[in-house]
Structures are given as C-alpha cells and as structure tokens.
Amino acid sequence: MSLSLFDLTGKTALLTGATHGLGMSMATGLAAAGAQIIVNDVSREKLEAALAEYASKGINALGYVFDVTDETAVKRTIKEIETQVGPVDILVNNAGIIKRIPVVDMEVADWETVIRIDLTGPFIMSKAVGKYMIRRNAGKIINICSMMSEVGRETVSAYAAAKGGLKMLTKNLATEWARFNIQVNGIGPGYFATTQTAAIRVDGHPFNDFILSRTPAARWGEPEDLQGATIFLSSKASDFVSGHILYVDGGILATLGKAANE
Ligand code: NAP
Ligand code: GCO
Numbered sequence: 001m002s003l004s005l006f007d008l009t010g011k012t013a014l015l016t017g018a019t020h021g022l023g024m025s026m027a028t029g030l031a032a033a034g035a036q037i038i039v040n041d042v043s044r045e046k047l048e049a050a051l052a053e054y055a056s057k058g059i060n061a062l063g064y065v066f067d068v069t070d071e072t073a074v075k076r077t078i079k080e081i082e083t084q085v086g087p088v089d090i091l092v093n094n095a096g097i098i099k100r101i102p103v104v105d106m107e108v109a110d111w112e113t114v115i116r117i118d119l120t121g122p123f124i125m126s127k128a129v130g131k132y133m134i135r136r137n138a139g140k141i142i143n144i145c146s147m148m149s150e151v152g153r154e155t156v157s158a159y160a161a162a163k164g165g166l167k168m169l170t171k172n173l174a175t176e177w178a179r180f181n182i183q184v185n186g187i188g189p190g191y192f193a194t195t196q197t198a199a200i201r202v203d204g205h206p207f208n209d210f211i212l213s214r215t216p217a218a219r220w221g222e223p224e225d226l227q228g229a230t231i232f233l234s235s236k237a238s239d240f241v242s243g244h245i246l247y248v249d250g251g252i253l254a255t256l257g258k259a260a261n262e
Pocket of ligand 2: 153190196
C-alpha cells in the first residue's frame, strides 16, 4: 500500500461555506494533499478575505459567491466551474447554520431557515454537481453532519432534524449513485472550536464544562482535527467506502460518560 492512495494531485475540490472555521481547515488539508481548491460563501466580502488568507498559506484557491439554497445560482455556478475551470471531483457540503431556540419558542420561519440551509442546501448542491459526476462515472461527496445526526440536545431541534436528515440523504445518495462510481459519505464533527460554538465555549460556561467532561479526549476539537478524515474520504483510499458517517468527536459518541467525581 502506498501513500499515493491519499494523493489528490490533479483533483478539484469544491467546499461550501469554506471562508473560515471547519470549511477552511478541510480545504487547507485537501490542498496539502494536492487538490485544487474552490471555495464558496454567501458573502463576497468574506470570500475575498478568505482567498487572501488561502493565498497567505500558499493555496491558490478559487472563489464563488452563491447561496447554497438558491438552486438557480447553484446550477449556473456549477456549470461555469465545470466549463471554465474543470471537473468538480470532490464536493464538500460544509455550509450550515444553527439556531439555538426551544421548540415552544421557535418560529416556523426559523425552523425552515435551518432545514433549508443545512439539509436542502446539500441536496441542491449534490444534485447540481452529481449531474456532472454521473457523466464522468466518478466523484466524491462529503456531507458535514454532526453529533446531532445521532443524538439530540435541548434547543437545537431544527439543527438536529436537518443533520439527521443529512445523514440519511448521505446514505440514499450513496445507494442511488454507487452505480456511477460516486462515493457519498459524511463527516460528523464532535464539538469544535469555531465561531459557530463560540457562545457555548467560553470558560466557565456550563456547556463548556459539560463538553470537556463528556468528551473522553477532554478537549474541544480543533478544525485541523478534520483534515485527515476529509483527505481519506476524498481519495482513492475510500473508493469502497460509501454511505458512512465518519465521526471525528474525541470519543464522545462512544461513551455514556462518567460520574462527576470518578
Ligand atoms: P461557521 O463558522 O458558522 O461557518 C459556516 C459557514 O457556512 C460560513 O462560512 C457561512 O457563511 C456559510 N453559510 C451559511 N449559510 C450559507 C448559505 N446559505 N450559502 C452558503 N454558505 C453559507 O460553522 P463551522 O463551525 O465552521 O461549521 C461548518 C459546518 O460544520 C456546519 O455545517 C456545521 O453545522 C458543522 N458542524 C460544526 C461543528 C462545530 O462544533 N463547530 C460540529 C459539527 C458540525 P457566512 O459566514 O458568510 O454566513
Ligand atoms: C450545539 C453545538 C453543536 C455543534 C455540533 C456538534 O449547540 O450543540 O453547536 O450542534 O455545532 O453540531 O456535533
């Protein structure tokens, strides 16, 4: 077995919402493995700042502004990339939001916004990119799921429903597109230190203490912790892996936890 199994030289990866946080880390890892990186954001300002940051790392990333829930914009952009840049070999559906609101207080509009971005967005993206992957009889799709694809937590019902649905969309796409040599998998990050979790991660916040005690690794994940899993699921090394959700969670999903004074 050679490390060339993990070599992404000559491959192009498109990552949504990758102007910072987990998306930027995964893109950086894929670039290190040799891939050409294309990143997206809904904000032009953030995209331009991110492209400069990628350049400062020696990564010549390309960038496109679009909302993953806008199918017209997505289809137009994917066609532009496919015809002007080249084939999208790897799609990472990373863009996502969370709203922490108890169900009784959550407006339907808030629910629908989370479902649309976190679940319908990956559907729209996969459908648009998958059309070209099917023609080429090859492709890798990675959906960024969550611990909430498996367990619930108070105040994140819309997010959990979306990420649970994203797990099953991953399995269904894996089933439907296996005949076209397209592998569709998920990565389920545990609790990671990004802007998305900043509010619940401050020292002394009860949730911060809870996560540190509930996670066997006894730490929050760092975005770089996702790079190995992303490279694996983007490379030849995973050609017989499909419909799998790879949890990168410090062991939290493996354990019931321990008593406070153990
Ligand atoms: P983040 O810092 O909030 O980044 C999310 C990204 O998605 C941002 O770049 C955001 O752009 C973009 N985005 C939001 N709505 C979009 C839309 N409609 N179209 C295109 N882009 C859009 O989140 P993160 O912590 O890096 O998380 C990234 C992914 O991992 C998310 O799917 C999240 O659910 C998942 N996840 C995170 C954790 C964690 O602990 N952090 C754990 C498990 C899973 P703007 O900044 O311009 O809004
Ligand atoms: C929360 C957190 C989580 C993480 C992640 C865990 O409020 O519970 O934001 O949802 O973002 O999804 O895997």
